[in-house]
Amino acid sequence: xxxxxxxxxxGTRDFGPxxxxxxxxxxxxxxxxFQKYGFQPLETPSMxxxxxxxxxxxxxxxxxxxxxxxxxxxxxxxxxxxxxIGSKGIxxxxxEKGLRYDLTVPFARYVAMNHHELNFPFKRYQIQPVWRxxxxxxxxxxxxxxxxxxxxxxxxxxxxxxxxxxISEILDHLKISGYTIRINHRKxxxxxxxxxxxxxxxxxxxxxxxxxxxxxxxxxLDELKxxxxxxxxLDSIFPILESNEGIPAILEKxxxxxxxxxxxxxxxxxxxxxxDILNKYDSKFSNLVIDPSLARGLSYYTGTIFEVxxxxxxMGSLSGGGxxxxxxxxxxxxxxxxxxxxxxxxxxxxVMEARDLFPEKTSETSQVLFSFFDKxxxxxxxxxxxxxxxxxxxxxxxxxxxxxxxQLAYADRKNIPFVIIVGDDEIKSxxxxxxxxxxxxQERCTIREIxxxxxxxx
Amino acid sequence: xxxxxxxxxxGTRDFGPxxxxxxxxxxxxxxxxFQKYGFQPLETPSMxxxxxxxxxxxxxxxxxxxxxxxxxxxxxxxxxxxxxIGSKGIxxxxxEKGLRYDLTVPFARYVAMNHHELNFPFKRYQIQPVWRxxxxxxxxxxxxxxxxxxxxxxxxxxxxxxxxxxISEILDHLKISGYTIRINHRKxxxxxxxxxxxxxxxxxxxxxxxxxxxxxxxxxLDELKxxxxxxxxLDSIFPILESNEGIPAILEKxxxxxxxxxxxxxxxxxxxxxxDILNKYDSKFSNLVIDPSLARGLSYYTGTIFEVxxxxxxMGSLSGGGxxxxxxxxxxxxxxxxxxxxxxxxxxxxVMEARDLFPEKTSETSQVLFSFFDKxxxxxxxxxxxxxxxxxxxxxxxxxxxxxxxQLAYADRKNIPFVIIVGDDEIKSxxxxxxxxxxxxQERCTIREIxxxxxxxx
Numbered sequence: 047x048x049x050x051x052x053x054x055x056x057g058t059r060d061f062g063p064x065x066x067x068x069x070x071x072x073x074x075x076x077x078x079x080f081q082k083y084g085f086q087p088l089e090t091p092s093m094x095x096x097x098x099x100x101x102x103x104x105x106x107x108x109x110x111x112x113x114x115x116x117x118x119x120x121x122x123x124x125x126x127x128x129x130x131i132g133s134k135g136i137x138x139x140x141x142e143k144g145l146r147y148d149l150t151v152p153f154a155r156y157v158a159m160n161h162h163e164l165n166f167p168f169k170r171y172q173i174q175p176v177w178r179x180x181x182x183x184x185x186x187x188x189x190x191x192x193x194x195x196x197x198x199x200x201x202x203x204x205x206x207x208x209x210x211x212x213i214s215e216i217l218d219h220l221k222i223s224g225y226t227i228r229i230n231h232r233k234x235x236x237x238x239x240x241x242x243x244x245x246x247x248x249x250x251x252x253x254x255x256x257x258x259x260x261x262x263x264x265x266x267l268d269e270l271k272x273x274x275x276x277x278x279x280l281d282s283i284f285p286i287l288e289s290n291e292g293i294p295a296i297l298e299k300x301x302x303x304x305x306x307x308x309x310x311x312x313x314x315x316x317x318x319x320x321x322d323i324l325n326k327y328d329s330k331f332s333n334l335v336i337d338p339s340l341a342r343g344l345s346y347y348t349g350t351i352f353e354v355x356x357x358x359x360x361m362g363s364l365s366g367g368g369x370x371x372x373x374x375x376x377x378x379x380x381x382x383x384x385x386x387x388x389x390x391x392x393x394x395x396x397v398m399e400a401r402d403l404f405p406e407k408t409s410e411t412s413q414v415l416f417s418f419f420d421k422x423x424x425x426x427x428x429x430x431x432x433x434x435x436x437x438x439x440x441x442x443x444x445x446x447x448x449x450x451x452x453q454l455a456y457a458d459r460k461n462i463p464f465v466i467i468v469g470d471d472e473i474k475s476x477x478x479x480x481x482x483x484x485x486x487x488q489e490r491c492t493i494r495e496i497x498x499x500x501x502x503x504x
Numbered sequence: 505x506x507x508x509x510x511x512x513x514x515g516t517r518d519f520g521p522x523x524x525x526x527x528x529x530x531x532x533x534x535x536x537x538f539q540k541y542g543f544q545p546l547e548t549p550s551m552x553x554x555x556x557x558x559x560x561x562x563x564x565x566x567x568x569x570x571x572x573x574x575x576x577x578x579x580x581x582x583x584x585x586x587x588x589i590g591s592k593g594i595x596x597x598x599x600e601k602g603l604r605y606d607l608t609v610p611f612a613r614y615v616a617m618n619h620h621e622l623n624f625p626f627k628r629y630q631i632q633p634v635w636r637x638x639x640x641x642x643x644x645x646x647x648x649x650x651x652x653x654x655x656x657x658x659x660x661x662x663x664x665x666x667x668x669x670x671i672s673e674i675l676d677h678l679k680i681s682g683y684t685i686r687i688n689h690r691k692x693x694x695x696x697x698x699x700x701x702x703x704x705x706x707x708x709x710x711x712x713x714x715x716x717x718x719x720x721x722x723x724x725l726d727e728l729k730x731x732x733x734x735x736x737x738l739d740s741i742f743p744i745l746e747s748n749e750g751i752p753a754i755l756e757k758x759x760x761x762x763x764x765x766x767x768x769x770x771x772x773x774x775x776x777x778x779x780d781i782l783n784k785y786d787s788k789f790s791n792l793v794i795d796p797s798l799a800r801g802l803s804y805y806t807g808t809i810f811e812v813x814x815x816x817x818x819m820g821s822l823s824g825g826g827x828x829x830x831x832x833x834x835x836x837x838x839x840x841x842x843x844x845x846x847x848x849x850x851x852x853x854x855v856m857e858a859r860d861l862f863p864e865k866t867s868e869t870s871q872v873l874f875s876f877f878d879k880x881x882x883x884x885x886x887x888x889x890x891x892x893x894x895x896x897x898x899x900x901x902x903x904x905x906x907x908x909x910x911q912l913a914y915a916d917r918k919n920i921p922f923v924i925i926v927g928d929d930e931i932k933s934x935x936x937x938x939x940x941x942x943x944x945x946q947e948r949c950t951i952r953e954i955x956x957x958x959x960x961x962x
Contacts, residue, residue: 050559052616052835055551055601060614063544063628070545082893084870084900086521086918087528091647092550092603092633093513093570101508112551115571115599117637121591133579141573143513145550156518158510165917167903170521175550179575189549202903326886377510412542428784435540442542445625445660459623460544 057180057188067410072220072394073173076193079216080171083208085195088170090152092177093143100144102151102376110178112145112188113137145177149194150386157198158377166199173391185392196386198373203316205385206350206369207323210334213354213365213387220394221403224357225364226333230340231317231350232368234300237310238283238338241303243276251275252341258287287339293321296336316350346370352387356397364397365389407463409440413500414464414480416443417453423468430466430478430493439500457483464500515638515646525868530678530852531631534651537674538629541666543653546628548610550635551601558602560609560834568636570603570646571595603635607652608844615656616835624657631849643850654844656831661774663843664808664827665781668792671812671823671845678852679861682815683822686795689775689808690826692758693799695768696741699761701734709733710799713745721746745797751779754794774808804828810845814855822855823847865921867898871958872938873920874901875911877927884931885924888951897958915941922958 054060061069077087093114100108123139146152149172157164173193182188195212197205210227217225232248239251254269263284271277286299297314304310317336324331342351349369356364367387374382398404414434416427427443434441442462444453450467457465467479467488480496481488491499512518519527535545551572558566581597604610607630615622631651640646653670655663668685675683690706697709712727721742729735744757755772762768775794782789800809807827814822825845832840856862872892874885885901892899900920902911908925915923925937925946938954939946949957 049834049836050555052556052613053553054613054617055549055553058549058551060549060618061545061547062614062618063546066545066547081868081870082896082898084873084898084918087519087524087868088521089519089524091513091516091518092635093516093647095511095513097508098510110575112575113573114603115573115595117568117570119591121594133577136579137573145572155510155512156520159512160518160520165914167914169900177550189551197903200903204901204903323886326883327890328887329890376507378507410539410545412539415542425784428781429786432785432787438540440540440542442627443662445655445658445662456623456625 055188057182057186059187059189067408068398068404069391069395070410071404071408072391072398073193075219076216076389076391077171077173079212079219080195082215083169083212085169085171085197088153088156088172089174090146090149090156090172092145092175094146094152094155096138096142096144098155099147099151103147107147110180111147112177112179113141114143114145115141146174147178148176149174149192149388153194153196154373155377157382158374158379161374161379161382164199167197167202167205168199169195169197171195185396187392191391193389193391194386196373196384198382198384198386201383203319203323203350206316206320206352207327209352209367209385209387210320210324210331211327211329213352213389214329214331214333216389217354217364220398222364222394222397222401226335226355226357227331228335228337228340228353228355229317229320229350230337231313232347233309233313233316233349234304234338235341237304237307237313238287239275240307240310242270242279242283244270244274247273247275249345252345253343255287255339256341256343258339263288289338293334293336296338300336300338313349320350342366342368346372348372350385360400361393361396363390364393406461412440412442412460412462414439414441414466414496415453415457415460415462416441416466416468417450417457418444418467419450419469421447423470423473426473427466427468430496433493434497434500437497437501439497441500454481454483466496513646515640515644517645517647525866526856526862527849527853528868529862529866530849530856531651533677534674534847534849535629535631537670537677538653540673541627541670543627543629543655546611546614546630547632548604548607548614548630550603550633552604552610552613554596554600554602556613557605557609561605565605568638569605570635570637571599572601572603574598574600604632605636606634607632607650607846611652611654612831613835615840616832616837619832619837619840622657625655625660625663626657627653627655629653643854645850649849651847651849652844654831654842656840656842659841661777661781661808664774664778664810665785667810667825667843667845668778668782668789669785669787671810671847672787672789672791674847675812675822678856680822680852680855680859683791683812684815685789685792686798686811686813687775687778687792687808688795688798689771690805691767691771691774691807692762692796695762695765695771696745696796697733698765698768700728700737700741702728702732705731705733707803710803711801713797714799714801716745716797747796751792751794754796758794758796771807778808800824800826804830806830808843818858819851819854821848822851864919870898870900870918870920872897872899872922872924872954873911873915873918874899874924874926875908875915876902876925877908879905881926881928881931885926888924888936888954891951892955892958895955895959897955899958912939912941924954 120140175189176192177189235252236248239248244251250273254266258266340353347368348371351368353363354365369385371383373384416431418424431441431443463483465481472478477490477492480491578598633647634650635647693710694706697706702709708731712724716724798811805826806829809826811821812823827843829841831842874889876882889899889901921941923939930936935948935950937946938949
């Protein structure tokens with residue numbers, strides 16, 4: 047057989063053992079928190095019909111979908127003339143399926159297909175890869191994980207409150223400090239747009255405001271003026287958008303400006319109620335702010351919106367989400383509202399790596415390696431190894447007859463904290479020598495002593 | 505926006521909460537066992553370059569690969585004339601990537617790309633979906649999970665032995681009884697083929713023998729005779745292939761027949777050593793048999809091979825694997841031998857479902873639902889809910905103001921074992937009522953009492 051040069055498609059990654067153990071530490075923290083709040087897991091197939099995916103992410107999204115060639119003779123519906131209609135025209139003849147682009151559309155598709163059987167309010171979480179044919183660059187991959195949780199079938203603001211609680215519980219558990227949870231409300235943004243003479247232009251308002259951090263006040267103002275917003279009214283609301291004031295003060299200022307808008311005041315009331323419910327949970331939040339400039343790109347949000355940013359500005363948002371009033375209308379099932387949020391697992395990984403927050407020991411690595419001088423001492427190890435595993439200790443034996451030095455190097459590279467060494471002396475005394483790989487200390491132990499030494503208290 | 509009929513691609517499945525919780529029970533048992541034996545997780549991308557995938561699974565496999573259309577203008581290298589060359593010829597111009605077909609080729613690609621950095625012997629496990637454009641039918645999907653563990657970079661028979669230990673530990677932990685672990689050795693099969701006049705025809709021999717259960721002795725004999733095997737010699741070895749004898753007897757019988765073959769005797773010695781090592785682990789195996797008719801289809805195995813079947817014959821193998829002497833040669837990195845096995849997660853799921861083996865309670869469902877009569881009693885619940893979660897109890901509150909009956913129905917459908925009910929009486933007494941959803945019993949408790957009642961001992 048001829049040989050192939052091994053290669054990886056651009057924009058994709060292998061996750062070796064070191065990365066996997068770290069990533070699993072993050073994911074298991076997230077899953078445990080979701081479960082503590084009554085969310086249940088869901089997984090949907092990697093491929094969806096293009097009819098389900100296309101048209102849901104705008105023209106650019108349609109371009110970025112990975113499409114799968116029909117199997118078998120995919121050219122059977124294509125003739126020479128068809129080729130004239132170009133890539134776009136021929137696509138529907140040779141491809142029916144695509145890889146999922148996010149977790150929201152597949153979730154909506156699932157809810158629409160199963161709404162008669164689901165137990166509403168339905169609380170699901172979903173952690174799966176998604177694919178985008180974007181140009182790969184640092185920190186941007188063509189395959190990456192999304193991690194979403196949503197409650198659908200209820201308008202209760204308890205859902206928004208519990209999202210705030212979950213975000214802070216997850217980040218605190220991961221020991222990520224110095225973050226701010228920003229909240230705002232779409233109805234407040236709409237009211238602000240109206241106040242500035244942009245009735246019905248909420249989307250343009252949100253798109254512009256969303257760029258405030260990135261392109262600065264002047265350019266945002268220019269963009270809004272071009273769209274027809276009133277320059278003087280914009281000047282009057284900008285101090286609010288840029289305010290760093292505490293919660294009671296900012297709420298008052300927003301009210302002053304939008305008091306004339308009934309929907310705007312509803313949005314404000316929602317935020318007040320969320321703060322009120324948070325207090326009832328008996329939770330103190332010093333890192334929650336109301337940020338009227340928070341817009342979130344997605345136009346399908348209709349209520350409260352969230353975003354979590356690091357105070358040191360070292361990267362984009364770690365989490366974001368919001369309330370929407372119609373998850374499944376596009377699939378012919380109207381009237382299912384919900385609230386959801388998403389955690390940026392890759393970014394959380396990067397922060398934890400930069401701040402050295404991953405724990406040294408995890409249940410995913412071996413606690414001990416058995417090493418030995420010869421065949422006889424290797425045999426002597428086997429029943430002891432078996433005993434440790436029965437006691438719930440992750441343990442392994444070096445499989446080959448190699449120099450002790452090589453066996454120790456193996457343990458060291460695999461971050462195994464203890465090595466048991468067995469030779470003639472140990473066999474004679476019925477004991478073993480145990481070496482602490484971090485301190486370098488060695489001691490003789492009976493087998494019973496090792497079990498209690500190595501057992502991690504659960 | 506026009507509406508789309510929601511649909512799922514043929515051969516794919518959603519995994520809703522009930523299936524996910526069951527599947528996770530299986531997967532976490534498997535992962536914990538792998539980790540107990542020193543295996544570490546690896547994940548590779550869903551898409552691989554077609555140059556890596558093509559030619560590794562035979563012509564049929566190439567057909568069954570899902571191919572991904574190049575992004576952007578995928579027709580840019582195609583002209584009208586090209587279309588004459590048909591699906592096969594045009595493929596390389598419009599597609600460079602495909603979805604992974606199994607976990608072995610991506611693992612080999614990973615080892616070949618990283619062999620300078622890996623810590624050998626390298627023990628990895630990998631649990632990920634694979635895709636095959638097969639005709640969907642009952643129990644056969646186009647997207648399904650594979651679950652593999654391999655040790656590469658060592659010839660030690662300790663690896664084979666530990667695979668047997670892991671298989672039995674996993675199945676025992678899942679409470680699957682009535683299974684048999686069959687082992688055989690490729691060198692024994694080669695020797696048997698030679699003995700029957702089929703020198704160099706081991707592959708034909710294995711392919712025919714593999715069908716013994718399915719098509720019966722007569723047809724297998726016919727097939728082998730057509731290939732040129734000696735009828736009389738075949739008659740002399742068939743009693744061994746069909747024997748149900750215990751280990752010492754079958755070993756003796758095999759030896760009688762293949763004693764003239766040096767490699768055959770090496771294979772036999774390997775099996776004896778594995779049995780010997782198993783004894784040293786102090787493990788009793790009543791369900792291990794040596795089955796000289798076990799062939800396993802894959803031609804890349806070169807040593808011991810395994811298969812696990814249910815004694816009631818209710819389905820195909822639950823697990824299989826073996827030793828190979830060259831994982832990465834095809835990628836230009838020769839000399840890396842290994843042993844691996846694979847667990848059939850879908851089949852294990854089906855057996856457990858049929859035998860009702862899934863546990864009722866898992867850490868993935870809420871332990872308690874808070875229900876209430878009105879807004880005031882809902883508010884009263886919030887700090888108690890917060891306290892339970894802080895004590896590590898999975899708990900949720902019904903978010904809407906609805907009839908108690910509806911709230912209880914929600915808990916019932918979600919299999920939540922306890923419901924806390926709060927109304928005016930409870931608020932006055934500072935207690936709560938707790939209802940056991942299985943027995944129907946209700947009692948009044950203080951908040952401290954609930955915590956100890958609901959806490960699952962870890």
